[in-house]
Amino acid sequence: MVHCDDDDLAVIALGEPASREIEEHLQACALCRSSLDQWVAVVSSARSITPDDHLVAPPPSVWEGIRDELEPRATVTSLDDARRSRRPVGWLLAAAAGVGLVLGSVATFGLVTSSTAPSPSIVAQGGLDSMDGVAVAGTAAVEEDETGRHLHVTVPDLPPVEDGYYEVWMATADASTMVAVGTLGPSGDSILTLPAGMNVADFPLVDVSVEHFDGNPGHSAQSVVRGLLAT
Numbered sequence: 001m002v003h004c005d006d007d008d009l010a011v012i013a014l015g016e017p018a019s020r021e022i023e024e025h026l027q028a029c030a031l032c033r034s035s036l037d038q039w040v041a042v043v044s045s046a047r048s049i050t051p052d053d054h055l056v057a058p059p060p061s062v063w064e065g066i067r068d069e070l071e072p073r074a075t076v077t078s079l080d081d082a083r084r085s086r087r088p089v090g091w092l093l094a095a096a097a098g099v100g101l102v103l104g105s106v107a108t109f110g111l112v113t114s115s116t117a118p119s120p121s122i123v124a125q126g127g128l129d130s131m132d133g134v135a136v137a138g139t140a141a142v143e144e145d146e147t148g149r150h151l152h153v154t155v156p157d158l159p160p161v162e163d164g165y166y167e168v169w170m171a172t173a174d175a176s177t178m179v180a181v182g183t184l185g186p187s188g189d190s191i192l193t194l195p196a197g198m199n200v201a202d203f204p205l206v207d208v209s210v211e212h213f214d215g216n217p218g219h220s221a222q223s224v225v226r227g228l229l230a231t
C-alpha cells in the first residue's frame with residue numbers, strides 16, 4: 001500500500017481539499033489518518049499563537065534560521081506552487097511549530113525561575129495586640145531581600161475607617177519617637193518599604209493607628225494594634 005505524502009497531508013491540514021484518491025486512502029488507512037491528525041494539531045497550535053505569546057522574544061538565532069530558510073523560496077506564492085515544490089509548506093509548518101516550542105519553553109523557564117526566586121529573609125518579627133478594645137490582632141515582620149528592607153504588616157478583620165485610613169508606624173520602644181512608614185490597605189495586608197538605614201533595634205515597636213484626612217502628619221494617638229519586634 002502506498003501511503004499519503006506528508007506534504008499532501010500538511011496542505012490538507014492547512015484547509016485545502018483533499019483529492020479523491022487521497023480521501024479514499026484516508027478512509028481506508030488509520031496510519032495516514034493519524035499523520036493527518038498530527039498535521040492538524042501542528043497547524044492549530046501554530047495558528048493559536050497570539051501577540052501575548054511574544055512577551056519574550058526568542059533568541060535572534062531562531063529568527064535568523066527561519067529567515068535563512070525562507071529567503072531562497074520567497075517567490076513561492078500559492079499553495080499550488082507549494083504543492084509542486086513539495087518542501088516549503090511542510091517546512092513552514094515545522095518552523096511555526098518550532099516557534100511554538102521555543103515560546104513554550106520560554107514560558108516554562110519563566111515558571112521555574114519565578115518559583116525558585118529567593119524568598120525574603122526575616123530580620124525581625126512579632127505579634128500585634130489590640131489597643132483600643134477592637135478585637136483584632138495581627139503580625140508584623142521586617143523582611144529583607146535584594147531590593148531592601150520591608151515591613152510586612154498583617155491585621156485581618158479591621159473595620160473600615162470613617163473619613164480616614166490606617167497608618168503604620170515604627171517607634172522607639174517607649175513610643176516617644178514615631179516614624180510613619182505607610183498605609184495599611186483595606187485588605188489588612190501591606191508590605192511597606194522601610195527607609196534605608198532605619199534600624200530595627202532603634203525602632204522595635206510597630207503601631208497601627210487610625211488617621212483622618214485632617215492635614216496633621218503626626219500620630220493621632222488612636223492606636224488600634226501595637227507590638228514589639230524581636231530579632
Ligand SMILES: [Zn+2]
Nearest residue numbers: 003004029032
Ligand atoms: Zn496510508
